[in-house]
Each structure stands twice: as C-alpha cells, then as structure tokens.
Amino acid sequence: MDKKNVFSRRAFLKGSFTAILVGTGTSLINFDFPTFRKITAAELSRLKVVQSACPRNCYDTCSILSTVEDGVLKKVEGDPKSSFTRGKLCAKGLSYTRSVYSPDRIKYPMRQVGRGSGNWKRISWDEAYTDIAKQILKIKKEYGTTLPICLNKYSGNLNILNYGIEGMMSSIGDTTRATGTPCWPAGIDAQTFDFGTIYNNDPEDIVNSKYLIIWGANPSWCSVHSMHFVKEAKKRGCKLVVIDPIVTQTASKADLFIQIKPSTDGALALGMAKYILDNNLHDAAWLAQNSKGAKEFFDYVNENITVTWAAEKTGIPKEVIEKLAREYATTKPANIWIGYGMQRHTNGGQNVRNIDALAAMTGNIGKSGGGAQYAQLQTWGFQYNAMVQKPPSGIESKGNRSININNFGAEVLNAAEPPIKMLWIACRSPLTQDPEPDMVKKAFEAMDLVVTADMYMNPTVAMSDIVLPVTTTFESTGISVSYWHYWLALNEQAIKPMYETKNDVTIAMELSEKLNELEQGSCTYPTSGDWDSWISKEFNPAIYKQFGMKDWQELKEGPKKAQTGLIAWQDGKFKTPSGKYEFLSENAQKDGHPVLPIYVEEMQAPKQYPLRCLSPHWKLSINSQFQNLDWMAAINNEPFVEIHPKTAQKYNINSGDKVSIFNERGEVNLVAKLTETTTVDTVVVYEIWYKDKKININTTLKAIPSDMGKKATGMPGIAFHDNFVAIKKV
Amino acid sequence: MAKKLAFLVNCEACIGCHACENACKNEYQQEASVRWRKVYPMQEKSFDVPVRVHVSLACNHCEEPACMKVCPAKAYTKREDGIVIHDNEACIGCKLCMMACPYQVPCYDKNLGKVTKCDMCAARQDDGELPACVKGCPMDALAVIDLQEEKYQKLKASLPGYPKNEITHPTTRFVAATVGKQIRRGEE
C-alpha cells in the first residue's frame, strides 16, 4: 500500500460519510442564518486514501486511489492492485482534481427564464422538483400517458447505479427513450450474427499473441493501458500490424502499417480470405466442428473475390495483401483487434463480419492469444435494481416508446400520438455530440420543459429550462466494470458533494418523493435508501461466483478480477441459433442484411464535396468531457484540421492558415496543420468540445445510419466517418 | 561515489499520451500554465516515413546549468547526485534563467512572482520513491538512471530537433524510436 496512506481504508466508517460533530446549537451570529460553528483543533487535518473508479465510457475503466486531506481531494493515482490499471492513469484521469474544483462547475439548481436567453434564476432543489413533478403530472393528465416525456441518456457516466435514471423514468410509467448508441452498434450486431454476442479475450492475454492486427483502432489514444500489453507482446516476438486510413499514434508503433482506403476494410479481409483458400491455409478441422455455412462462404469467395479486386478496392498493393494473408494464416495464435472507428460507415457492420470470417476460417477463435476482439459485456451481469422499476399501480404498461438516439432531432419533432413535450437529458450532450445539431436545437425549442443534469455549462445546458447540478465520481458512490477488461471496482465516496450537487439516484429518490407528495402513488421509485443498500441490491450469486467473492464489501479492500471466461468462446459453445460460428446467419437475413459476410460497397464521395472528413476521438478528451479543464487547455486549445501537404497546395493553404471545412449541412473554421500522416483525399478533424469556442465538426454531419445496430442495440448506428466536405482558405 | 542521476526517455515505448505531464501536475497541483514536464511532437521530417513520435522532457539537470550560471540571486544549486534544485525563497523573479535555458524549462508562476521548475521529485526520491512522471507513465517509458553506470554510457544524448548539447551538456538520455514498414496510399 502507498506509504503515504496514514489511515487504512478500514478507518472509513461503514455506510455513508457520517456528518462531522456539530458544535453548540445556538447560532453564533445574531442574525438569521447560522454560518459558523465551534470546532476543536484535532478535527482540522486528517489524511485518508479512498478506493475510486473511473466511470467514463472508456476501454480502460481504471481503479483509482484518491488521496483526501481534510475533506479536500489532493491527488489521484492508479490502483496497483488491478493488473490492468497497474497503478497508472491516463492524462485525463490524472486531471480529475481540476474537474472537481473547477470554478465553472454548476453549483445550484437553476431555471432559465426564456430558453437560450442566458438569464438564469437560482432555485432550490424543492422548487426544481416541484416544477418538474407538476409538469410530469400535467402531461399525464393532458395525454393520459407519460409517453410525451423523453429520456436521452448515454455514456457520460457508466457507473451501474446511474441506471437509476432509467429506473426513475420507468417508475412514473411508460416513457419515450432515446434508444440505441452512437458508438459501436454496427460492430455489436455483426458479432451477434457471427458469434451470438460480443465477447473478447481478457486484454491481458494479448501478450500471448504471436501475430496481432490492430484494425481501425487507436489504443494509444483511447485505451492507453492496453498498449502496455501490446508492447509486452512485441517484446515476446509478436508481429504488430496496424491497418488504418491514417498514420495514428498506434500505427506509428507498428512493425507493419497498412494505409487502407476508408470503409473498404471488408474488401481487404475477403482478399486475404481468397488467398488463404487458394493456398489451403484455412483450418478445415476447426471449421467442420465449430462453424455453419463455411462452404457457402467459401463458394462466394471463390466465385466473386480476387486479390487483384481487393487491391484495387483498398488501394493496397496485391503482394502486400498476399504476404499479410500468408503471415496471418500461418502464425499461430493470431489476434485481430477490431476498432469502433472502423465500423462507423454505411457498410461498417458488414466489414466487421468479413473480418470475423477471416478469424474464424483460420481457426483463431476460442484460443489464448487469438480471437476477433471487439468488446465484452460478460462482466455486466448485475441485477440493475436501480433501473428495473415497476410502473405506478393502476397503469397497465404497454412498454416504452423508442426513438433513434442517432437521429434525435428529427424523431423528437416527428413523434406523434402522443407528441414529445418534455426532455430529460442526463450523462449526455446531444447539442455537441449528435449529428445535425440544428435539428436537435429545433427539437429542444419545441418542448414545454427541458431538464438537464450536468456538471458544466455546455450548449445542451444552454438550451435547457432547468439545470440540475450533479456530483463528480469522487462525491458519489458506485460500481464500475469495463466493456474490455475483466476487473470490477467499487467507487467509494471520497469527499462530500460540493455546493448543492446531488448524484442521479438521489435526484430520482427525491423526485419520487415530490411526485408522491403531489399525487400519491404516481411514482414507485424508492424515496430512501443508503448507498450500501443500493449497491448490495445490484449484486447476485452469479457475479459473486464469477469474481470469486462472497460479499461486495470485499471490494473495499480493492478491485476484483473475473476468474472464469477470460478466453472468449474457449468452450466452443456459441450463442448463435445453431450454437456454432455462423458464416451463414438467418438472423442477419431477417434484419435485411446479406446472409453471408459478402462485400457491401462503401459510400462514395459526392463530386462537389470530394474530401472525406474523419472525426476520430482526441487523446485528451472523451466526447465533450475533459477538454474544458485548464490542464488540457494548456496542452492544446486550438481546433485544427490535419491536411495532406499535396491537398493543401491545391488550395494554396500553408500550415497555420485559417481554413473552412464545409458541406451543404454546415461550416467549421479551423487552423490547418499539414501532415503526411493522412492521405490526399482525407482530412481529419478530432471530435472535441472546446468550452469557449463555437466549433462543432458535427454541424457538417448528416444523420446517415450505419448498416447494422438494430438487433442488439435497438437502433442503427451513425456513419460518422462517411462525412464528405470541401475546403477553402478563409 | 555519489550517483549522477538523469532522466532516460524511451521514445520507442512512449505513445505521446501526456500522462507524465499530468502526473507531475497531479502531484504538485501547479497552475495550468506552469508546465514542468512537456511532451513535444517530433517533426515528421526527422523520419523517412511520416510517424507520430513524441519526446517527454522536463528539466535536463545539465552538467553546466545555464540557469545556475546566470541567476543573480544564486537560487539554483546542483546537488551531489546531479539534481538541479531551484530555491523559491532566494528567487527574485527576474526570469533571466528562462532566457538562458536552451530547453525553455524554467516556468514563471505569476501568482508566486517566482520561477519554478522540475526538481526530478528530489523529495520523493529521497523518500525512496520514483518521480511522479516516471511512476505515472503507462508505458514505463521514463526512468531515472545513474550516468556513472557503464551500461548507460552508450545511450544517445540527443535527438533531431533537440537543441545542441554543447551549451549546457544536458544529462537526459534517449532511446530513439524505431519506425516500422509503411504501405502508404496515394503517394504516387
């Protein structure tokens, strides 16, 4: 344990943070508000280290040790007890002290008089709850249902208890939900058709790979801790191949980098498959035992695919494809890490199926050091007690109404019988993250009431009526698991909530209390419960067995790792209808997709907007979070676009010039950065929300759906990277 | 024999993630503008293929520190183990050391009215702990080495774009980044 830890965590009293001894009752000041009280010197300074966990939407979901001195968060460090976190945090995690104590934090519930006017009035929590409850009941009376209330929540905070927000909505009756996910749906559907569900090996197993292809992923920026295991694998003789449209930071670490034409990844996989078939390098034994439709797939490949075609489609020389295919098929175990950026295209899902097929035909499934890694939800088997709530008695629930989170503006405006009249936004910022933000703004303007729970003022809060101040990770309690590694961590409350901030479960409980006060029985959400009870209700015997523990309190000593199922599909029992790996998937066909992993043409650039604009994640922020912190702004606070020198020359742009990126949807002005890491037909604008600048690359983005996503996540994804623009000097 | 401590920056392992910068700030909670450690991107033209390579640099704890030489208030001292320490009490905030340092290491903290800089976490090292940046690097790309040892003599003392060593003889040593094979598109 870190030498600095003066108090062991045992000193942390059971249950919530007990109030410090209150001094003599009489008010010291002879006018009406008591502000000070007597204290003893001993109470002044105490140091403790608390178990925290980073709840962000990130592969690494780190276990954190927070050092708190006299109730002030002094610093954060990675928890060495987790073999994935290894005592390290990324630059974002290390800046948490700047977020907890930022002067920009929203401190009190406030109501905006005139949505978007900028005139805010401070209100008490009780007034906020009353306004919201009255609006809910008014809608219920007017429409006879609570469907006009729409919740838009996603991944700003993936702490299991935060599903209490969905629970709050369920407990008032049927509501409309912004369903689906902008992030990774097409890939999930693809792997659901192929394997039955998404299931990746324990990333710490990467060290056992002898051949690793990182395909359209940039872990150096988005999964920093995984790169340690990639480095370890290279040290043990693994060859690292990176396939990506641009030379990313991860591509710069590759033994072999292959720059592929965006959205043609499936063609490369099929070209490799053809070569492997021609040279009989596939694993016939494994296929016979574990797959379905291999023959049909091989027939398709033999009849329709040639390596020359693949070379032409992808822009990769023929001999390079052949060498890649031979090395991949003959080096065992060979591992493919499929990234999320790669599936954000109109043929994204199908491309993932093509790559899955490549991994299957070479028998690299169910093996340590092998696999087709995408994501996993194995460690998410909680009770979701905070989320699953009964509707009020006397209302027979016909189920929630779903609208597409990825086309939110249009679908809110078009919703009918009943129309949508009220929005609740939590863990999300649609006005910075959604495509067609002007449509989303119109939707906001059409509402009777918009409530946003957030920590900072951003364009979404600016268009809300009521903003509710929420706590940071260190002011609330929760449980965090990852969709990549297999660790489970408890997040203890490190400090008291600042100002009048509350966390989402407390908001749910107190709103329920107000609703029942105004109309008895109108909300079934529990109105009380301390953190220990909330947490313990999330656990079940299966989780205890998976993590080899008897009681969740053991997590107070440190995070725990799953002990079973660390190698995906090792038992060969696939969750497909046939129980086998399905090249041929009737489910895919049922959803209107090709039954086989055939190639689906990629989207071509329109004539007047010839340049493809990629908008990948930035290394110092996660969507709209972190860039607003002072330490991050000190490193970079100038929006820029990466352009190839040849392209820049064509528009006589020099490095540092102000340029405009535009198409029929919108325009963005940025600084030009000339670099050969991109290609002549592609520009790169990293997706960042700068708090003081009116820059949003998504204004140029149409809500074009990706091909898959409906089956597993309820709605198709967005083809973020099929965005075509033109460029001119400003 | 006293050690001769120096930073070893392994650009082969480094992924330019800035965790070292914020690990340092997380330890000492400096102002945003006071950046004791900075991660610099290297020029693409320093390599024969376009790659993203970074160099994380704090104070180089030079053999002949220019800051110590020019400081009128004698605020700088070089410890026996080679660490160049800046004494906040003595400093008068004249900022001459900022002009004299070839690597732009000393930072001016306008709230303190003084210059501050990296002291290789002297206090932490005296307690037997690693400097915050070294401990914080997710790729273990930073280390503190003793230049006296034989095996460190052959290490590179400079990189393309790193200001020339002759001025102050910095002690920072480097492992240069190697670059893999690239099949790039549309170069014809």
Place this chain on the structure above:
Amino acid sequence: MKKDEVKHWEEKVVIYQWLAKYYQGQVEAGSMCIHEIAKYMRVDEPVLELEETAEYDFNRLFVGPTKLLAPPFESVYRSKDRLVMQAETLAVRKKYAEAGLEIQKKHTIPDDHMSFELVFLNYLLIEYLQNLEKTKGEKLCYLQLYQMFIKEHLSVWAFGHLQDVIEKAQTEYCRQVAIYFSAFLKAEKMASS
C-alpha cells in the same frame, strides 16, 4: 471608548451583515448595502431601482451556471480559470479556526466564499464590541484578527473581484453595490493598516 465611536463600529457591523446577505444570494439586500455604506461614509446615495434583470446579472457574476464573470472565491480571484479549494481556501479555514470557528457547510461551499469572509469579519467586530469593558488583551485580540484578516485576505482579492463586477455587470444595480463596497473596503483597509 466614547459613545459615538461605539456607534461607528456598530454601523460597520450592520454593513457587513447586509453585504453578507447580498453575497448569500439575497439580491435585494444590495440596496440596503448601498444605503448603509452611504450613510456610514457620509456620501450621497444613488437613486437605484431593483431592475428585474438584476437577479440574472447577479447570477451571471457570482452563481452560474455559466462561467462566473466575477467568482466570489478568494482562491479563484487571480484568474477566472483558477480552482476553488486551493491553498488560499485552506489558509482562510485556518484563520477561522484561530477564532475557534468553522463554516457549517464545510467541504461543500469553499470556506473562502465572500459571504463567509464577511460574516467572519462581522463576528469578530461583534465579539470586539461585546467585550469592550473586558480587559484590554481579550478585546484587542478580536480587533487584531479583524485587521489582519482585512489586510491578509479580504482586501488582497476583493478589489480585483469588485473591479470585475464593475466592468462586467450589465445592470447599474450590481455595479453600484460593487462601487460602494469597494469604497467601504478601501476605507477599512486604510483604517486597518
């Protein structure tokens, strides 16, 4: 101490109380601040009506939810991006502790919020006035704490803060409160050094 001198100190106590109420969020207390300060400093009082937008202006300056134009925290006053709960906050907390006090909402509202500093000064003056007959030592320690707190804390950052208010306030109401508070504080600082 003569009768009118005691009255002089008492007027100060009232001024601190109204200023504290104003910074606690009661925007309408601002007019009383101006009234009391004008009376105390024998200057004429501006005719000011409490505009409807004064509350929005007040929130834009001191409360949020947008980035505060004049953050009312000592540890933030130097530049708007600086954090709360920094060294200054803990120094102020120690000063309160020297008088055996601690704010009720410890760890939720930073100790160096303007309203707490004003209440603390008010408390010190009240204790000083209540112990006038007491022995010299006991009485003086409160006065000393008061003067030191004005010199080492409030006047170090309040002028910068009030300058921001004067420049950035959109309503005459908030600007005038800042102007009068600044004048009063200048006088207090002179008296204390």
Place this chain on the structure above:
Amino acid sequence: MTELPLVLFTLLSQMAAGAFLTLHIMQSQNKMDDIVGKSIAKVIVGILGFGLLCSTSHLGDPMGAYRAISNIASSWLSREIVLFGGFFVLTFGYYYKWEDKTLRRIIGTLGSFLAVISVIASGLVYTLPARPAWDSPFPVAFFMISALVLGPLLVTTIASIKKTIVCKKAFRFMMMMLVIDFLCFLMFISMMGDILSMNHIFIVARVMIGMVVPICLIWWSLQKEHDKNLNILPWVFILIILGEFMGRLSFYQDVLPYTMFG
C-alpha cells in the same frame, strides 16, 4: 510589451553612462561651463536612479531585489547590478563634489571607466548561447552604441537649453555614431535575419525615425550657421530617443530561442 521595464532600465542606464563620459571629457577639455555641467551631472543621477528603479519593477519579487548581487562569481547580471550601483554612487559623488575640482577629476575618470564597464556588463548579460541571435558581440555593441548616441545627445540638449552654444564637434560625433548604429543594425539583420521574428514595418520605421531622419537633420544643420542647430535639436532629441526605444523593444521581442523539435 512585457519587457518595458528592462527596455527603460537599459536605455536610461546607457544614456547616463554616455552622458557621464561626454560630460567628463568636455569638462576636462574645459569646453563645459561649470553651472551647466553641474545641472547635467544632477540629471545623470536622476536618470540612473529612475532606471535602477525600473529594473526592480520588472522583478516578480521586487522586495528581494537586494539578493540580485549574490552571484557575482558567475552571473553577469549580478556584476551589472554591482557595477551600476557603484557607478550610481560615483555619479552622485561627481554631482555632490562638483565644486572640488581635483575630486571632480578623480571621480570623473573613475566614473567614466566604471560607466564603460557597466554598459559592457549589461551587454554580456544578454550574450546567451541559448538565444543564438544574442550569442554574438551584438548585444554589447548595441548597448555601447546606444550609450554613445544617447549620452552626447543628452549633454548637448541640456547645454542648448542653458543657451550656451552647441559645439559642432558634438553634432558631428553624434552623426558619426548614428551612422555606426545604422551599419551595426544592418549587419545584425543580415547575419541573424533567419533566427529573428522581425516585424519588417516596425524595423523600417525604427531605422527611419531613429537614424535616417536625425542624420539628415544634423547633416543639413551642419551646413548652415550654428544658430540653426539650436532649433533642430529638440526634433533630433525626440527622434533619436524614439528610435532607440523602438530598437531596444525589437531587440527583446524579436530574439528567438532554439525551437524544441521545431
């Protein structure tokens, strides 16, 4: 403009040093009337005092200014402060003991020697290897030239205000110094051009205002009888001061450090 205090300190200290030197030389060749001489000495003390004050306002911790002399062993800034401190005492002595002729001569020679060394020390402070454009004799050269331009300028201007005749020699000397200044500046720009972030308009303005126009004015007035010299003197004074100020500003602002991996 963050370097304003330093610009003022260096210009004023060099003007004082140059003026002291000029005054001492003219006085020892008894070309200087005693009353006028004394008032010039007083002005020198005033200028140098104000200059030293400006240098402290540049510090982050002005109260700690006394510590600036702790590193004489290796820091040219410490040596500069000590030398200028000593020079300041001598200028005060020179003014205070003005009537005592022998003492005035001793302090004068000692002071002149100290003035020259102080200005050189000032120049050496900025001769830093980390700033390639400064890592050359130019800082010392510029500082010496400034002293030899501003010094005589100050002396002749005060002398002309006291209505004594302006000796043509001083005018010719100043013109010569301005020409040298121009050549030196030209050499600096041609040699160091690519490691300076120059604002070309500003540079051209500086050369015109501070050098070309004054040189023409002086040259034109030298052709005429000497009474014309008097009325062009204020113009020459203002132009040269402005030119030197602009020159020193660009000296501080245009220098570039080694770019890190640039």
